[in-house]
Amino acid sequence: MPAMMKAAIFVEPGRIEIDDKPIPEIGPDDALIRVTTTTICGTDVHILKGEYPVEKGLTIGHEPVGVIEKLGANVRGYAEGQRVIAGAICPSFTSYACQDGCSAQDGGHHAHGYKPMGGWRFGNTIDGAQAEYLRVPDAQANLSPVPDGLTDEQVLMCPDIMSTGFAGAESAGIRIGDSVAVFAQGPIGLCATAGARLRGAGLIIAVDGVDERLAMARQMGADITLDFRKVDVVAEILRLSGGRGVDASIEALGLQSTFESALRVLKPGGTLSSLGVYSGDLTIPLDAFCAGLGDHRIITSLCPGGKERMRRLMQVIESGRLDLGPMVTHRYPLERIVEAYELFSHQRDGVLKVAISAS
Secondary structure: OOOEEEEEEEEEOOEEEEEEEEOOOOOOOOEEEEEEEEEOOHHHHHHHOOOOOOOOOOEOOOOOEEEEEEEOOOOOOOOOOOEEEEOOOOOOOOOHHHHOOOHHHEOOOOOOOEOOOOOOOEOOOEOOOOEOEEEEOOHHHHEEEOOOOOOHHHHOOHHHHHHHHHHHHHHOOOOOOOEEEEEOOOHHHHHHHHHHHHOOOOEEEEEEOOHHHHHHHHHHOOOEEEEOOOOOHHHHHHHHOOOOOEEEEEEOOOOHHHHHHHHHOEEEEEEEEEOOOOOOOOOOOOOOOHHHOOOOEEEEOOOOOOHHHHHHHHHHHHOOOOOOHHHEEEEEEHHHHHHHHHHHHOOOOOOOEEEEEOO
16 A cells, blocks of 8 residues: 555535545656645635636645655755755746746647646646645756745745746836836735835835735835725826826736726836736726727736746845745644635635645
8 A cells, every 4th residue: 555645635616625645656857845834825716616627636736845755866956854845836947938938838848848837737737735745846946945044934935926926026027116006915916016116116006905915015015005995096096106107017816807907007108917817708998908009018927936936035035135924824734724725715814825734
């Protein structure tokens, strides 16, 4: 009998359960890590609801912090017992897509190497991180050692939401002194707000409808927070910008309404950086788009991965330039992850991120 572990598996839409699964076998290019802490992402909730299809029986999750249990024969420069993280996106860095600068779209080694979202493997095309053990493919490219002195919770945001939120600010091309509007202050939107501050934005306007999130947005660097329940945010942002519009807007929720608002507040020549995961049709209003003649730039981003990306993010935390620890609002053991999903998916009790202790 193979050795077994506990894992959160997708059973059917509306149902994720804890079950026993064999501890993964690894190949020569892989590593096996014992997961110490992980979390739940909004994308996992899309999977739970059946809005994003995965195979039944798949282990969910893509945000691992852990300890190397076993190394494949080809993996060099690491040691068993070493604390590591791996990005939510774990490209091979050998494909055409990777070498063309699109590592998140790494579809493997076939003729052209591109596949939409191909670099997202954990909890999508292979078993994920909400388990006691995780197989990390292409470990040489994707394992990043955790600096001494940093806790699991301090680096828990690096694999996905910090990398994704920062990518939203980077893709927006924010320059020193730019005005930026960030729509939705969930975990990724908060990281986008923090990223805009680190990029040198001169005015950051954060939009949400939850008081706790608006307060956290100010902690992450927002200069002005707007509650969409109380104000016409498009009109107010245009007023705050003197009618000019903002240099960049970041959409971090994935709804038609937030996307449209993010477009309507842009100056001519501005950039809309879209991070939301859309689960329905998305339309572009003709007037907001200036009939296609507004010199607008709309760009999407998928969480950058790889060990160098993770190293850079952890260095930002280690230097004290950003503390994402306060975003962990709730803690559960792996055995109670179904309760954590219920809390997180219904956004109860001021939840932002849930730390799941796997061992």
